[in-house]
Amino acid sequence: xxxSITTVLYxxxxxxxxxxxxxxxxxxxxxxxxxxxxxxxxxxxxDPLLRRPFGIFRTGTEELSHSEMESQDYMEVVYxxxxxxxxxMSHLVAGDEVGLLGPxxxxxxxxxxxxGAMRDAVLVGGGIGxxxxxxxxxxxxxxxxxxxxxxxxxxxxxxxxxxxxxxxxVKTSIATDDGxxxxxxxxxxxxxxxxxxxxxxxxxxxxxxPMLHAVQQICAAAGAELQVSLEATMACGVGACLGCxxxxxxxxxxxxxxxxxxxxxPVFDAHELAWTQEALGPVLxxxxxxx
Amino acid sequence: MSSLNHMKRMSxxxxxxVEIAGLRLKNPVMPASGTFGYGEEFSxxxxxxxxxxxxxxxxxxxxKAGNPMPRLAETPAGMLNAIGLQNVGxxxxxxxxxxxxxxxxxxxxxxxxxxxxxxxxxxxxxxxEVERVDAVELNISCPNVKAGGxxxxxxxxxxARVVSAVRREVQVPLIVKLSPNVTDIRVMARAVExxxxxxxxxxxxxxxxxxxxxxxxxxxxxGTGGLSGPAIKPVALRMVHQVVSSVSIPxxxxxxxxxxxxxxxxxxxxxxxxxxGTANLVNPGAMANIIAGIEEFLAQRGIxxxxxxxxxxx
Ligand SMILES: Cc1cc2nc3c(=O)[nH]c(=O)nc-3n(C[C@H](O)[C@H](O)[C@H](O)COP(=O)(O)OP(=O)(O)OC[C@H]3O[C@@H](n4cnc5c(N)ncnc54)[C@H](O)[C@@H]3O)c2cc1C
Ligand SMILES: Cc1cc2nc3c(=O)[nH]c(=O)nc-3n(C[C@H](O)[C@H](O)[C@H](O)COP(=O)(O)O)c2cc1C
Ligand code: FES
Numbered sequence: 154x155x156x157s158i159t160t161v162l163y164x165x166x167x168x169x170x171x172x173x174x175x176x177x178x179x180x181x182x183x184x185x186x187x188x189x190x191x192x193x194x195x196x197x198x199x200d201p202l203l204r205r206p207f208g209i210f211r212t213g214t215e216e217l218s219h220s221e222m223e224s225q226d227y228m229e230v231v232y233x234x235x236x237x238x239x240x241x242m243s244h245l246v247a248g249d250e251v252g253l254l255g256p257x258x259x260x261x262x263x264x265x266x267x268x269g270a271m272r273d274a275v276l277v278g279g280g281i282g283x284x285x286x287x288x289x290x291x292x293x294x295x296x297x298x299x300x301x302x303x304x305x306x307x308x309x310x311x312x313x314x315x316x317x318x319x320x321x322x323v324k325t326s327i328a329t330d331d332g333x334x335x336x337x338x339x340x341x342x343x344x345x346x347x348x349x350x351x352x353x354x355x356x357x358x359x360x361x362x363p364m365l366h367a368v369q370q371i372c373a374a375a376g377a378e379l380q381v382s383l384e385a386t387m388a389c390g391v392g393a394c395l396g397c398x399x400x401x402x403x404x405x406x407x408x409x410x411x412x413x414x415x416x417x418x419p420v421f422d423a424h425e426l427a428w429t430q431e432a433l434g435p436v437l438x439x440x441x442x443x444x
Numbered sequence: 445m446s447s448l449n450h451m452k453r454m455s456x457x458x459x460x461x462v463e464i465a466g467l468r469l470k471n472p473v474m475p476a477s478g479t480f481g482y483g484e485e486f487s488x489x490x491x492x493x494x495x496x497x498x499x500x501x502x503x504x505x506x507x508k509a510g511n512p513m514p515r516l517a518e519t520p521a522g523m524l525n526a527i528g529l530q531n532v533g534x535x536x537x538x539x540x541x542x543x544x545x546x547x548x549x550x551x552x553x554x555x556x557x558x559x560x561x562x563x564x565x566x567x568x569x570x571x572x573e574v575e576r577v578d579a580v581e582l583n584i585s586c587p588n589v590k591a592g593g594x595x596x597x598x599x600x601x602x603x604a605r606v607v608s609a610v611r612r613e614v615q616v617p618l619i620v621k622l623s624p625n626v627t628d629i630r631v632m633a634r635a636v637e638x639x640x641x642x643x644x645x646x647x648x649x650x651x652x653x654x655x656x657x658x659x660x661x662x663x664x665x666x667g668t669g670g671l672s673g674p675a676i677k678p679v680a681l682r683m684v685h686q687v688v689s690s691v692s693i694p695x696x697x698x699x700x701x702x703x704x705x706x707x708x709x710x711x712x713x714x715x716x717x718x719x720x721g722t723a724n725l726v727n728p729g730a731m732a733n734i735i736a737g738i739e740e741f742l743a744q745r746g747i748x749x750x751x752x753x754x755x756x757x758x
Contacts, residue, residue, distance in 0.1 A: 156489055156729055194726070199521040199674045199702065202726060254728070386516045388523060389725040391489075393481040395501075395527045396516035409509035411530065416485075434513030435665075 155180070158197075161249045162227055164242075168310050170234050171281075172243050173210070176253055178228040181212040185228065187288035188260030188382055188420040192390040193230065194252030195241045205238045206387050206415070207231075208284035208359075209256060210314075211291070231313060233281045257390050261289050261357055261380055261420050263296065272355045272378075273299040276323075277344055277368055279360020280311045285382050285420075287314060289357055290323050300324070301347060305340025305360070309333040341367040348375040358382070362436045369428050379423035384437050385414035392416030400432035401425060458742040459749040460735070462496070462717055464694045465617035465642035467551055467579050469496035469717060472750060473707065473735050476698050476721030477502050477555035477581060477621070478527065482541040483548070489728035494735060496717060497551040500541070502583050503571075504556065505563045507533035517654040517663040522675030522700075523722060524652050526666035529557060529586070534570050542576050551578040553619065559589040564606050568613040579616050582607065584636075585623035585648045597623035597648075600635035611640035619696065622646040622687070624676075629683045630690040637691045645696035645719060646687055647680045673722040674700045681713060688714030688755070702730070704737020711738075714755035 162175035176193075192204035210229040217225055234243050245251065265271050274293050276286045283304055293300050302325045306312045312334050318325055327335025328343050336343070341364065348354070352375055358368045359382035372379040385397040392413045399418070401410035404427050412418065412425065426432060460471035474497040480486055483498045492498060510530025517524045532540065537554075545552050554577050558564035564582070571577050584597030584606060596602050607620055620636040622629060624647035633644055649670025654663035680699020688695050697715030701707050702723045710718045723730040738750065747753055 156727065201518060202521055202523060202673055202722070203518050204726065252727070386514050388516050388525070388722075389479075389728070391485055391728055393479060393485045393728075394516070394525065394725050395478075395510065395530050396525060398510070398513065398515070398530070406509055409507055409530070411510070431512060 156252070156254045158250050159253045161245050161247055161251055162225075163247050164245050167231065167313060170310070171313060172232055172234070174230045174232065174242065174245070175227050176230065176251060177225060178212065178253060179226045181209070181228045181256065182214050182226050185209050185212050185256040185288070186260035187263075187292055188285045189256040189258050190285075190390075190419060191228070191230070191253055191255030191257065192387070193242070194254075195238055195245070197250075197252070201238050201241070203388050204252065204254060204390065205242075206390060208382070209288060210284050211288055231281070231284050254390060258415055258419050259417060261285070261382075262422070263289075263292055266355075266378075271296060271298045272353060273301070273351060275344065275347055275351075275354050275356045276300060276302045277305075277340060277356060277358040277360065278302070279305045279340060279364040280307075281313070282358075282360030282364070282382070283313050285359050286357065287317060290318060290321055294321050294323065301326070303328070303340050303343045303347065304335075305329070305343075305364070307331065339367075340364065341371060344368060345371050348372070348377055352377065356380070362433050365433070366428065369423050372423065380420055381423060381426075382420045383414050383418050383433060385419075385434055386437065387415050390415045399434055400427040400429070402427050404432070455743070455746070455748075457739055458747055459751075460739060462750060462754070464696065464716055465579070465619070467497070467617050469551060470494075471496045471735050471738070472711060472717035473731050473738070474553070474717065474719050475499050475724055475731065476719035477583065479721040479724045482537075482544065484541075484544045486724070486728055490732050492548050492550055494732060495550050497553050497578070498545070498548075499553045499581060499719060500537075500555055501531055502529050502555045502557050503531055503534055503537050503567060504529065504558060505534055505567050507531065507536065512665040514663065514665055515669075517669065519652070519654055519671065520675060522671050522673035524654055524664060524669030524671055525649070526664045526669035528666065534567055538570070538574060542574060545576050552576055553579045553581050555581040555583055555621070557583040557586045559586065561588075561590075561606060561609060565609050565613055568610040572614045572616065577616060579619055580614055581619040581621050581645060582610055583621050583648070585621070585625070595623065595625070597632065598626050600631050603632060604635045604639035607636045607639035607641055617642040619643040619645050621648055623648045624679065624683055625651050630686050633687040633691045637693050641693060643694045643696060643716075644687055644691060645698055647676070647683050647699050650676055650679065672700070674702055676700045677706060681709060684710055684715050685713040701734070702726075704734045704741055707734050707738055708741055708753070711750065711754045712757050714757070716754060
């Protein structure tokens with residue numbers, strides 16, 4: 154975990170409203186685990202004051218032939234412009250400075266089941282929720298796990314990083330609300346169909362809270378193991394302010410069991426959480442964005 | 445010119461040590477309660493031994509659940525929080541959190557609160573028995589459940605009653621943290637001084653509100669929240685100045701301190717030490733930079749001891 158001021162390497166538009174930013178990030182290729190996140194400080198001014206949380210899309214090391222430095226570690230953030238902070242981010246160019254705190258939080262847990270076997274994996278991404286799934290897919294594939302990716306969005310513009318997943322050899326199914334790409338349905342319907350065919354899988358999901366609720370119900374009914382990556386408003390990202398909590402499974406007013414999304418999450422085993430309507434906090438990403 | 449530079453380089457670094465009610469601090473910089481967890485959370489980013497003191501998250505008698513989400517809203521140059529004083533309670537604090545604090549030598553100030561006068565007294569009594577507690581900070585910005593939710597810290601008579609009751613329970617220095625949500629903070633300051641406070645810290649957050657135009661609702665689930673960060677610094681400076689001028693006990697300045705310059709402003713108007721809050725959330729290493737910056741500022745001006753800067757407003 155490090156806090157540094159570092160440089161933007163590139164900042165490319167991927168699709169209308171979506172950007173991919175490469176940031177110099179020494180050590181990240183070794184340190185960062187799938188599902189972890191970073192807190193980005195867009196600039197050093199007091200407005201916006203707080204850092205913004207972003208999933209780590211991928212990390213890597215670039216060989217630099219014409220420079221004194223031989224290689225450069227980097228990480229990529231894939232983000233959607235939704236407000237002031239992300240708009241300012243979209244204006245940054247190579248060479249600009251940003252504050253980078255991370256890698257933070259608990260990522261996805263990749264482990265064999267009780268019998269010692271690696272189960273096939275189904276990855277469910279809603280809109281920008283695809284971000285933490287890429288590194289996860291990379292590591293699952295590297296371990297020889299069969300990965301099936303289900304992506305959902307309002308329209309084809311919300312379906313990101315398809316080419317990257319295809320290069321990994323991951324089988325991908327797509328659902329859009331308007332049918333402009335893949336099937337015209339919800340991604341949760343794809344999940345339901347997949348679990349009917351292959352019940353003995355592990356599911357990993359990231360997306361808007363209403364989608365996660367639906368995914369949890371489908372997985373619980375099918376008896377599939379589920380890990381989810383949650384969103385919450387954050388200030389510190391390190392477990393100090395208690396601004397990002399969700400209700401743990403045994404939570405009650407008398408015996409509060411709050412979990413910090415930033416520190417104990419953002420990835421949780423579905424069994425750790427209470428799945429009442431209020432338990433995961435308010436819906437941050439509007440529901441019409443990619444169920 | 446070059447010989448002057450040479451002399452500056454040779455002179456010893458300025459003394460930063462300050463004293464608050466018998467408590468000696470290596471330097472005047474400490475975290476503000478609720479923005480630093482119980483210390484442990486920040487050890488990857490900061491050498492805790494560097495700090496003047498550690499101030500914990502507010503502790504109550506029973507564990508407290510806090511408010512529903514959303515608890516945070518960003519505002520221009522500031523933030524609103526409605527955490528609702530979520531904490532593990534005195535029992536778990538003693539059994540789980542004190543152990544870590546034993547590993548470091550920095551003085552520990554435990555912030556605490558109650559929903560009733562009796563709760564304040566009971567927590568104070570328990571804290572007084574904990575060896576690692578070097579001072580307590582009494583947060584009076586809490587609603588009095590038995591008095592229909594009127595905040596203890598907004599009425600001088602009630603505030604004085606809490607302070608004198610707690611005073612009888614603790615031998616360690618008693619710091620009273622004032623709320624800015626009052627008509628005249630000087631009245632509150634004098635009331636708690638007369639009731640036996642050894643020091644005052646101020647300010648706590650300013651009550652505020654934010655609305656969400658898209659959803660047509662209040663941004664925080666609790667409705668109101670406490671405003672902190674750079675936006676409140678001018679208000680905080682004014683109040684610290686007023687309090688310093690009306691009491692003779694030491695004052696710890698709090699509110700919107702992001703940089704060494706901000707801290708030096710509070711010291712200049714007479715604060716004996718400062719607490720850094722929101723800045724820790726933005727930058728977990730903030731206090732290290734602030735301490736280094738204070739030292740550099742004083743050294744550049746040939747000021748040998750921070751105590752000769754404190755209260756030296758012309
Ligand atoms: C663990 C985690 C990982 C994330 N990963 C990604 C990612 O990979 N790509 C991406 O595009 N977005 C991601 N988000 C959401 C992203 O943090 C928000 O979209 C962003 O903070 C919006 O900032 P803004 O200034 O543009 O919006 P504004 O609405 O102006 O922000 C105002 C405040 O609300 C907070 N906020 C607003 N929307 C969200 C949200 N959906 N989630 C959390 N806080 C929010 C902001 O951080 C800020 O404090 C992630 C969120 C979390 C918690
Ligand atoms: C997230 C958060 C939690 C806080 N919790 C407490 C608390 O438990 N007890 C307390 O006395 N003050 C609490 N405060 C107030 C701070 O200690 C401080 O007085 C205030 O934030 C102003 O300082 P700042 O502008 O440097 O943040 C909290 C502030 C924040 C931002
Ligand atoms: S964001 Fe501060 S505790 Fe999680």
